[in-house]
Amino acid sequence: MLKLSGVSLFAGGKPILRDVNLEVADGEIHSILGANGTGKSTLASVIMGLSGYRPTSGRIYFQEEDITDLSITERARRGITLAWQEPARFEGLTVAEYLKTAQKQAGNGWLSPRECLSKVGLVPEKYLARAVDATLSGGERRRIELASVLAMRPKLVLLDEPDSGIDALSIECIVDVIRTIARSGGSVLLITHHEEVAAMADRASSLCGGTVLKTGDPGQIARFFRNHCQECMHVNAPLSTELSRV
Amino acid sequence: MFETGSDFTAIAKSFENSGGDASALLDKRFGAMVVSHNRVLYSNGVPGLRMESEEIPTGIKARIFVEPGAEIRNPVHLCFGVLPKEGLQEILSEFDIGEGAKVRFVAHCTFPNAERVRHVMDAKIRVGRGAEMDYTETHYHGPEGGVEVLPVARIQVEEGGVYRSQFKLIEGAAGVVKLDYQADLDREAVCELDAKIYGKRNDQIVINESLHLNGEGARGLAKSRIVASDHCVSEVIGEAVGNAAGARGHIDCVEILKGPHARASAVPKLVVVDERAKLTHEAAIGSVDKKQVETLMARGLSEDEAVDVVVKGMLR
Numbered sequence A: 001m002l003k004l005s006g007v008s009l010f011a012g013g014k015p016i017l018r019d020v021n022l023e024v025a026d027g028e029i030h031s032i033l034g035a036n037g038t039g040k041s042t043l044a045s046v047i048m049g050l051s052g053y054r055p056t057s058g059r060i061y062f063q064e065e066d067i068t069d070l071s072i073t074e075r076a077r078r079g080i081t082l083a084w085q086e087p088a089r090f091e092g093l094t095v096a097e098y099l100k101t102a103q104k105q106a107g108n109g110w111l112s113p114r115e116c117l118s119k120v121g122l123v124p125e126k127y128l129a130r131a132v133d134a135t136l137s138g139g140e141r142r143r144i145e146l147a148s149v150l151a152m153r154p155k156l157v158l159l160d161e162p163d164s165g166i167d168a169l170s171i172e173c174i175v176d177v178i179r180t181i182a183r184s185g186g187s188v189l190l191i192t193h194h195e196e197v198a199a200m201a202d203r204a205s206s207l208c209g210g211t212v213l214k215t216g217d218p219g220q221i222a223r224f225f226r227n228h229c230q231e232c233m234h235v236n237a238p239l240s241t242e243l244s245r246v
Numbered sequence B: 001m002f003e004t005g006s007d008f009t010a011i012a013k014s015f016e017n018s019g020g021d022a023s024a025l026l027d028k029r030f031g032a033m034v035v036s037h038n039r040v041l042y043s044n045g046v047p048g049l050r051m052e053s054e055e056i057p058t059g060i061k062a063r064i065f066v067e068p069g070a071e072i073r074n075p076v077h078l079c080f081g082v083l084p085k086e087g088l089q090e091i092l093s094e095f096d097i098g099e100g101a102k103v104r105f106v107a108h109c110t111f112p113n114a115e116r117v118r119h120v121m122d123a124k125i126r127v128g129r130g131a132e133m134d135y136t137e138t139h140y141h142g143p144e145g146g147v148e149v150l151p152v153a154r155i156q157v158e159e160g161g162v163y164r165s166q167f168k169l170i171e172g173a174a175g176v177v178k179l180d181y182q183a184d185l186d187r188e189a190v191c192e193l194d195a196k197i198y199g200k201r202n203d204q205i206v207i208n209e210s211l212h213l214n215g216e217g218a219r220g221l222a223k224s225r226i227v228a229s230d231h232c233v234s235e236v237i238g239e240a241v242g243n244a245a246g247a248r249g250h251i252d253c254v255e256i257l258k259g260p261h262a263r264a265s266a267v268p269k270l271v272v273v274d275e276r277a278k279l280t281h282e283a284a285i286g287s288v289d290k291k292q293v294e295t296l297m298a299r300g301l302s303e304d305e306a307v308d309v310v311v312k313g314m315l316r
Helices: A040-048 A072-077 A095-103 A113-119 A138-151 A168-183 A218-229 A240-245 B006-017 B290-297 B303-315
Strands: A002-011 A014-024 A029-033 A057-062 A080-083 A156-160 A187-192 A203-208 A211-216 B032-036 B039-044 B049-056 B059-066 B076-081 B086-097 B102-111 B116-127 B132-141 B147-157 B162-171 B176-185 B190-199 B204-213 B219-229 B233-242 B248-258 B263-272 B278-286
Touching: A002 A040, A014 A040, A014 A211, A029 A218, A040 A080, A040 A156, A040 A187, A072 A080, A072 B290, A080 A138, A095 A113, A095 A138, A095 B303, A113 A138, A113 A168, A138 A156, A138 A168, A156 A168, A168 A187, A203 A218, A211 A218, B006 B032, B006 B039, B006 B076, B006 B102, B006 B132, B032 B049, B032 B059, B039 B049, B086 B132, B102 B116, B116 B132, B116 B162, B132 B147, B147 B162, B147 B190, B162 B176, B176 B190, B176 B219, B190 B204, B190 B233, B190 B303, B204 B219, B204 B248, B219 B233, B219 B263, B219 B303, B233 B248, B233 B278, B248 B263, B248 B303, B263 B278, B290 B303
Parallel strands: A029 A187, A029 A203, A080 A156, A156 A187, B032 B076, B059 B086, B076 B102, B086 B116, B102 B132, B116 B147, B132 B162, B147 B176, B162 B190, B176 B204, B190 B219, B204 B233, B219 B248, B233 B263, B248 B278
Antiparallel strands: A002 A014, A002 A057, A203 A211, B032 B039, B049 B059
């Protein structure tokens, strides 16, 4: 489904991503674990093709097509989407309109906006007519973001810390959304700090200093993350000894 | 007796094009006034609402009274239009909303064929103690932009009264728009001024709104949402004056520029006379927010479609 080959990104002369090699298979849930500042969100931005995130070197392949030079829209129309950690807010745009915009990519026979809202634990009658603006709480806005990516029936969804600042009840919703996407054949790249969320993945990778240190079983990577990364003080520059131990 | 001939039909059609329900114009349950250039084509009062009009060479004089305590259930429709390509229309109006009354006006101004039309509105508005008045004015212009819209309003909101207005000019080219609104608020009075304009081609937009918070606990908001595209030039001047204890005023301005030739400026002015008043402002001028656009692009919209969605939402 997705393959990153030697992807590096430099910003202001500093390496943000370094020679990232990563593969996500069809229908796979792949979690990315890493401490703050290790390049996780940058990785999602590079895959989505956001402005300012074009790889300095390396290529990105999606369903065996080189998408490195494609625009965000072109990637989205091929089935890739991103749920931001801090989603944008839109004055005057209703939740119903926002979800319908995403739903156009899904085609017939997919979940309705109402069903997508229910999946994320929101009562449709209370939310469809509301604006996606500052009147929504952070948690509500993040749930609507999840409903929006779900409405799109994506082939690959990049979830950037969807569990950030969310309670246990909402984490159940996140897990349900991820499973729904995976059941429909979609793949999920899940960026998270939460080991319990990461544990639902089929595989996981640990990111440190902008590079993938290790990929494998989620439990194994979670242990590696717990033992090696959470106390890591060398953000953006893992020690060579650390790298050599992996 | 009023004439409901071809001018009425043309104005009613424009009214429908701008989202109105023309059948309400002749429904006796609705207060309404329809004016073409300087002719009053139709006028209907309802219990509690009295409308007087006088034709003058360049427009009309209108006096609108709502009796104290009256609650006008249905919106009162005001339709003003100039159908020829050229002309001057002056609407000199007085609104007097009696103590404790409630009323909502829906005004539609239509100039579908304008090439050189000047539309002047000069309104004196008194909202009595504890009364509520809503006034929504939607403009429907043709594509040429040959209209000058010059509305002036002097608004007095008495103790505990509420005045809310919304000015919308989204359809067609704006032409020259110069809004000049000043509101004086007594104790615990509330005033919300909201302007939404989509400027295109060589449009010139000047919004000048001033809130004088004279009474204790008075609250005012002046909110502007402007999109300036092509060679449009936009200027928003928002003023709040805190003259009393507990007065709260806020100036909120967003101007979006589309294209390299449009220009926008915002000038907030906050004057605190009583140290116990609190005034705030926020202004954002620039292109459409990148994150908003990229979010919609990540849902499959093209960049142009995404910008359109953001802009239309903001101007809604």
